Structures are given as structure tokens and as C-alpha cells.
Amino acid sequence: MKILILPGDGIGPEIVGQAVRVLEKFKAEGVPIELSHGLLGGAAHDAHGHPYPEVTQQQARAADAILLGCVGGPQYDTLPRAVRPEQGLLGIRKDLKLFANLRPAMLYPELAASSSLKPEVVAGLDIMIIRELTGDIYFGQPRGRRTNAAGEDEGFDTMHYAKSEVERIAHVGFRTAMKRNKKLCSVDKANVLDTSILWREVVTEIGKQYPEVQLSHMYVDNAAMQLVRAPKQFDVIVTGNIFGDILSDEASMLAGSIGMLPSASLDASNKGLYEPIHGSAPDIAGQNKANPIATVLSLAMMMRYSFSREDLAQRIETGVRKVLASGARTGDIALPGEAVIGTKAMGDALVAAV
Ligand code: NAD
Numbered sequence: 101m102k103i104l105i106l107p108g109d110g111i112g113p114e115i116v117g118q119a120v121r122v123l124e125k126f127k128a129e130g131v132p133i134e135l136s137h138g139l140l141g142g143a144a145h146d147a148h149g150h151p152y153p154e155v156t157q158q159q160a161r162a163a164d165a166i167l168l169g170c171v172g173g174p175q176y177d178t179l180p181r182a183v184r185p186e187q188g189l190l191g192i193r194k195d196l197k198l199f200a201n202l203r204p205a206m207l208y209p210e211l212a213a214s215s216s217l218k219p220e221v222v223a224g225l226d227i228m229i230i231r232e233l234t235g236d237i238y239f240g241q242p243r244g245r246r247t248n249a250a251g252e253d254e255g256f257d258t259m260h261y262a263k264s265e266v267e268r269i270a271h272v273g274f275r276t277a278m279k280r281n282k283k284l285c286s287v288d289k290a291n292v293l294d295t296s297i298l299w300r301e302v303v304t305e306i307g308k309q310y311p312e313v314q315l316s317h318m319y320v321d322n323a324a325m326q327l328v329r330a331p332k333q334f335d336v337i338v339t340g341n342i343f344g345d346i347l348s349d350e351a352s353m354l355a356g357s358i359g360m361l362p363s364a365s366l367d368a369s370n371k372g373l374y375e376p377i378h379g380s381a382p383d384i385a386g387q388n389k390a391n392p393i394a395t396v397l398s399l400a401m402m403m404r405y406s407f408s409r410e411d412l413a414q415r416i417e418t419g420v421r422k423v424l425a426s427g428a429r430t431g432d433i434a435l436p437g438e439a440v441i442g443t444k445a446m447g448d449a450l451v452a453a454v
Contacts, residue, residue, distance in 0.1 A: 101133045104163035109142040110380025111390035112169025118392035118447030141171025141185035151188025165406040168375040173382050198365035200272040201231040205351035210424040214356030227334045231344025232269040259295045266302040273338030274310040283335035285316045287323045359391030359432040362398035372406045374398040388442035391430040419453035
């Protein structure tokens with residue numbers, strides 16, 4: 101298991117540090133883990149003048165899986181767009197052809213009170229949102245700014261999906277559903293968009309290869325509503341880049357805290373980049389306050405999806421549940437009046453429980 105560690109910026113080094121301790125525990129038990137460390141985002145810009153420098157590119161290509169903290173920070177906001185930290189993230193995803201983004205939204209029963217929805221609506225929630233990551237309106241050409249015939253400034257973007265792009269993400273959706281409850285909901289806007297009409301046709305066609313999976317289709321506006329009305333109706337959702345961007349953030353709020361949710365971005369052969377969904381939290385960086393659980397759960401996803409080590413994935417996930425059941429809480433998941441522990445103490449508890 102050649103694993104590249106990219107702590108990134110802000111709270112990144114603190115939270116990734118705790119996940120590395122879990123990896124070191126596995127390594128000490130004889131799991132064949134080989135760690136290397138590198139720079140991405142603002143940290144890479146500081147050292148090499150680019151958020152995804154050549155040296156990191158080589159490390160990333162050589163690795164089997166990558167654990168990333170988070171990138172960005174106010175000190176980089178005035179940099180030219182091409183060298184901002186987020187460009188490092190977009191760059192590595194593109195370079196490694198990571199087209200499938202898997203974001204689970206689950207609510208641990210111990211945290212049911214931290215969700216913005218009523219506990220009975222969300223308790224036991226466990227859904228997986230699969231977002232296509234390299235196509236759609238974020239990458240379609242042409243795009244830009246121009247002056248129209250009436251002399252007015254306008255901006256324009258192009259929504260675009262090729263059949264093969266829909267096919268490969270549909271396969272990820274169906275395969276993921278096969279490993280779970282065999283229910284897949286494809287989200288589009290086929291009542292309005294030609295891109296979505298193609299999307300729906302292709303997903304339906306691929307579905308014939310997975311007769312055991314119950315496939316349904318939903319318009320994105322309805323899906324946004326159903327996610328807050330009755331989120332437990334979903335198992336796996338598959339959708340395009342822009343709809344997935346929005347729906348996965350919406351779903352993350354169901355889970356109570358942004359500090360709890362992991363993600364995976366995979367290529368066609370399950371090489372992956374694993375990272376928490378939150379940002380670099382500059383407001384609490386360096387203060388031993390950040391919750392490392394999302395990062396440690398990203399490691400569980402890595403063990404499951406890139407290394408097929410369901411046993412190690414479950415040890416991590418069960419460890420997290422044990423720690424939560426014991427009452428350990430960082431500030432972001434503590435209810436008013438509950439005792440709060442720091443990043444390092446949460447790491448100690450996680451390492452012991454795994
Ligand atoms: P953020 O996710 O960093 O923070 C939002 C809020 O959640 C803050 O109050 C923060 O303290 C809190 N928070 C986030 N993670 C936490 C954790 N693990 N434990 C406890 N609290 C946590 O979002 P933002 O403030 O909008 O962005 C800050 C920076 O992060 C920006 O530069 C942004 O561009 C970048 N960003 C990076 C990523 C990424 O690396 N994938 C994602 C989103 C934002």
C-alpha cells in the first residue's frame with residue numbers, strides 16, 4: 101500500500117497527523133504500508149511557487165492512494181487564480197483522472213441531536229452520493245465572457261456530457277448499489293436539459309446490466325426537497341458534477357457536522373484521493389480544536405475502495421463509533437454544556453479504539 105500523505109493547509113497537518121497515527125498502528129501490526137509525504141495547495145505554493153508542483157505530481161502518480169487534509173487560507177486569496185490552492189486540488193483530480201466522487205452522508209445515532217433536522221427524520225441515516233467530477237458545466241467549452249449583439253456584457257458556460265462519461269459513472273453507481281441495499285436513484289433535470297435526457301437514457305441502458313438493482317430517476321429540484329423531507333428513502337444517488345456539488349453539501353448538513361464526513365475520488369482502477377469534505381478552517385487552525393474524525397473516516401474509505409481491506413475499514417469505523425459512544429467530543433460536535441476535547445486527545449482515543 102503506497103500511500104502519499106498531503107496534509108495541505110490550515111488544520112490539514114493537525115487532522116492528517118491523527119490519521120497517520122492510525123496508519124502507523126496498522127503498519128506496526130504488519131500491514132504492508134509504505135508512507136510518503138508531500139505538499140499540495142498553499143503549502144506547495146509557498147515551497148515551490150505552484151499549488152500542484154512537478155514533485156507532487158510525480159509522488160501522486162507513483163502512489164496507490166493519497167490522503168489529503170484540506171487546502172486554502174486567507175493569505176492566498178490575493179494570488180492569481182492559476183496558482184491559488186484550489187487549483188492544486190482541481191489539478192490533482194484532473195491529472196489522476198479521478199472522475200467519481202463518493203460522499204457518504206451518515207448520522208451516528210450518538211450525534212442525532214446535532215443534525216439540523218428532527219432526530220426521527222435522520223437517525224440511522226446512511227446514504228451515498230456519487231458525483232461525476234470531471235465533466236459537466238464546470239469543464240464544458242465554450243465558456244467565457246463576451247459582449248452580446250445589444251452591447252451588453254454576458255457570461256456563458258456550456259453543460260456537456262459525452263455518452264462514455266455517463267456510462268463510466270453509471271457503472272460506479274450500480275456497483276456501489278450492489279455492495280449496499282441495491283437501490284440507485286439517478287438525479288437529473290431531463291424535463292429541461294438535453295444533457296440530462298442523454299444522461300437518463302444512458303443510465304437506463306447501463307441498468308440492464310444490473311437487473312438486481314432497483315433504479316429510479318428524480319429531477320434535481322425534487323431531490324433537493326426529498327433530501328430534507330425524507331432522506332432515508334435514498335440508498336445510493338448518482339448525479340452529474342454541478343447537481344452533485346450542491347446535493348452533497350446539502351446532505352452533509354443532515355449529518356450534523358462538517359467535521360464528520362469523509363470522501364473519496366476514484367479513477368477507473370480504484371486508485372483514489374481521500375479527503376474530509378471540509379475546508380482548511382483557518383479560524384481554528386493551529387489551535388488543537390479541529391475534529392479529525394472526517395479524515396480518519398476517509399482512511400476507512402481508502403482501505404475499502406483502493407485496497408479492498410474491508411476488515412481494516414470496519415476497525416476504523418467501529419473505532420469511531422466506540423469513541424463517540426464514550427462521549428468524546430470536539431467542539432464542533434459537542435452540545436451546549438458537554439465537555440470538549442482537542443484534536444490530539446481525539447486522536448489518542450481513536451488510535452486506542454481502532
Ligand atoms: P471550512 O470547511 O474550512 O470551515 C467552515 C466552518 O466549519 C468553520 O467555522 C470551521 O472552523 C468549521 N470546520 C471545518 N472543518 C472542521 C473540523 N474538522 N473540525 C471542527 N470545525 C471544522 O470552510 P470555509 O471557511 O468556507 O473555507 C476555509 C478555506 O478552506 C477557504 O480557503 C476555502 O477555499 C477552503 N476550502 C477547501 C476545501 C478543500 O480543501 N477540499 C473545501 C472547502 C473549502
